[in-house]
Amino acid sequence: MERIKIKFNGNEVEVDSGKTILDVANELGIHIPTLCNFEPLAPKGYCRMCVVEDRGALKASCVTPVAAGMEIQTDTPLVKEARYINLQLLFGERNHYCMYCESSGDCELQDLGYEFGLDHFDFPPYERKFLVDNSHKFLTIDHNRCILCRRCIRACSELAGHFVLGERDRGFNTMIIADVDVPLGESTCTSCGLCAQICPTGTIKDKRAAYLGKEVQSDIIPSTCDICPLGCGINVYRRSGSNFIIKVYGDWDSPINGGVLCKLGRYSVLYDERKRLLASKIRDDFGYRKIDFDGVLKIARSRIGDDAVAYVDGSLYNEELALIKKVFGNNVYSINPVEPPIPSSTDLSGLSKAEGYIVIGVDLNKDYGVVGSMIKRRVLGEEKAKLFVVDDGFNSLTSITENVFTFKDIEQAFDKAKGLKDVVVVFSALSDTIRDTLTKRGELKYLWLPFETNTIGLIKNGIKYEMKSGKNVFFFGKDHKKIRERFPEAFVICATPFEIEETEKIDLLIATKDGFEREGTFYNLEGKSLKRNKALESEYNVIDVIDLLSELSGKTKSEVI
Ligand code: SF4
Ligand code: SF4
Ligand code: SF4
CATH class of the missing domain: 3.30.70.20 (Alpha-Beta Plaits)
Structure with a gap:
């Protein structure tokens, strides 16, 4: 970039050509009011609040590139009057x-x-x-x-x-x-x-945030969305002095999502209608009765041993998984498949360069929504990247592309994508046939969307998807998948935040924390360790899995984390 000389408020400065007057003012620490301008959006100069004077002429500083010889004034009577009138017109x-x-x-x-x-x-x-x-x-x-x-x-x-x-x-x-x-x-x-x-x-x-609190009345807690394995950066607005979440905003500075969230990340925790388990309960001959933390510990301790098996899902954080392994040794298994059908050969930066995308069996408007945003803005935007959707069921992405194929016609998608540089295949689960077809295609890049938030954490901890039985079966997580049906004879202990389908058949139900009540780290789909910060105190009689496992491992919390 060429260096050029301009005058800024009477002082000569050397600046990079190609920058706007507003960029330079920001670098020099000179305040220029703006309204329609907002990084990272492309500037448009609609509101004209940022006008400055250059040798008698008014220019919108957000859209005017600097040029040699300019004499910019940001605070003259002409500038002030123009901004004032613009503001009056807006009001x-x-x-x-x-x-x-x-x-x-x-x-x-x-x-x-x-x-x-x-x-x-x-x-x-x-x-x-x-x-x-x-x-x-x-x-x-x-x-x-x-x-x-x-x-x-x-x-x-x-x-x-x-x-x-x-x-x-x-x-x-x-x-x-x-x-x-x-x-x-x-x-x-x-x-x-x-x-x-x-x-x-x-x-x-x-709608939900209306009248609940302004920014100055809020504590803003930086955290990470843990609904899917993308791990978007979020800011949680909690009403100051209360235990109430007003809203969730995307973090503009997050290198993963740059402020964008999907419906799930922004709203699902706030609109969650699942029934919480409000207290732990034990089943006896007369049905269920509530049980306190000491009671839970006593029973859990008596059930841990060689004949105990622990199942987990990918909602658990790394610290919880490490403790579960400490308590149960190698008898820890995933309740869901963990291994990728094909490992990723690119990351999210690969998505932002590709000329074509083959999306197989995932509706990216519904799941992994910010991955959908990354692809759609290149397909529908100036890059005019090509999108190929392969799916047998309803997939809302089909509304933005004519390149739609059924699974059996997947080869046609490859043919159509021929000649494009950098084609990324995006998938979550794959049938064996599709997987075999794909692995023959050396020229493609793969981006696997893991099934659960911390699937990568399960893999890194060596936790495999296997069905092992034991006299005592423990489950930690949310996705219990008919655990009683799978282990009809075992004593089943479920540590979970929600009432589950089989609640009435579980021997010991341990009510655990959920959502913003929890904190910990997880690995996102790129293998980056991300921290989820707590933003809410639980108002229920629920147990922190970390507290429970620390006790079960016979150590204090600070010794094990
Ligand atoms: S003020 Fe109007 S144009 Fe500007 S962001 Fe709001 S709705 Fe859109
Ligand atoms: S899709 Fe567009 S209109 Fe709908 S919430 Fe997102 S930004 Fe607003
Ligand atoms: S894409 Fe995933 S991590 Fe990002 S906001 Fe949506 S659910 Fe959360």
């Missing part, structure tokens, strides 16, 4: 009576109002009433608050890859729309929630 269009807005106190437009000392409307507010679209399960769009910054449109396409939002009409008639102007709840929206996270005003809102 004058649509309804920005802050005191009636849920976002008051959490609004970038309002912040600018304070920054510029706005204490009245220069332009009488426009009284036209706009629609409030309440059709979506998780989101509401109050178009009366919209400033047409288009951050939502750009985030939905450039970052989340869903390309649902757009605009219609022009000038002050412009409206943000979903698909071909249908209610959001009837659109192809995947409920990733990114538009609500990025909207600077009170227009697009998370």
Whole structure:
């Protein structure tokens, strides 16, 4: 990059050509107000709040590249007046009576109002009433608050890859729309929630978070989504001084997801309707009775020995797995298959370079959603990468590609992908036939999406998928898979957070912590160790698996972790 000389507020500076005036101002620590601009979105210069003066001319600093000889002034009377009028115009269009807005106190437009000392409307507010679209399960769009910054449109396409939002009409008639102007709840929206996270005003809102607390009233806890093995970075907003989660936002700085989440990561923990096990219980001749931690320990201890087998699933963290191995030695098995049908030969960075994707048997709008975003933004975006979907059942990805094949026609997908550089095959489970077909194709790259969050942790701990019986069968995790049916004769102990199908048939049910009540590390699908931080105290009479296992291994918690 060429180095050029420009003047910035009277001082000569040498800067890289190709940068924008705003980039340079940020590097120099000079404040320029912005509104529609938001990294990592491509700048567009819609709001004109960032105007600066260059030798008498006003320029939008977010979209203007620096050029030799420029004399940039960021604080002249002309600049101040232009920004002030732009802001007045934004306030004058649509309804920005802050005191009636849920976002008051959490609004970038309002912040600018304070920054510029706005204490009245220069332009009488426009009284036209706009629609409030309440059709979506998780989101509401109050178009009366919209400033047409288009951050939502750009985030939905450039970052989340869903390309649902757009605009219609022009000038002050412009409206943000979903698909071909249908209610959001009837659109192809995947409920990733990114538009609500990025909207600077009170227009697009998370319904569940409304009126529960502003940012200043929240503790923001950095953590990791543990719903699938991608391990997206999240920020958990907990109402300060309480034990209540307001919302989950994607972490803009996460190298994995860069702020994007899927519906599961953003909403599933908050909308979880599964019935929690509220206390541990033991079955005797008269049915179930509650049992405390000491009682649980006593029974569990009496059942550990050579005839005990432990089953686990991939919801357990590395620290829990290590302790289970300490207590049960080699008698620890996975309840689900762990080995990849074909090991990955690329990682997530490989996805961002590929020219083609063959997705086999996974609906990436539903599962591993951020992997779906990574692929869709390259398929539907400027890169025009090719997508081939191979599936026998319903797969919503088929709506964005004509290249759809059944399993038996998979060879046709390979033929179509011929000639493309870097084709990545994405899959979770594979039949033996498909696996054999794929392994013959040396030119392809593979990305395996493991079945469970910490499947890689199970593999690293040498925990295999095998059915071994014992007189006493322990299960730790959430996915018990008919454990009583599999071991009809054994004394079965289940340490799990939810009521399970076979609750009534389990001998000892140990109610454990779940969701944001837990903390620990897990390996994501790339084998990176990620930390999940706790954000919530459990309000139930439930046991931390780590506490239980520390006791069972005869050591203190600090000795074993
Ligand atoms: S929730 Fe996600 S998919 Fe739906 S409109 Fe917003 S950004 Fe687009
Ligand atoms: S809905 Fe929000 S993000 Fe989208 S254009 Fe309006 S104000 Fe901007
Ligand atoms: S893709 Fe996986 S890790 Fe990321 S938000 Fe969705 S469920 Fe969570």
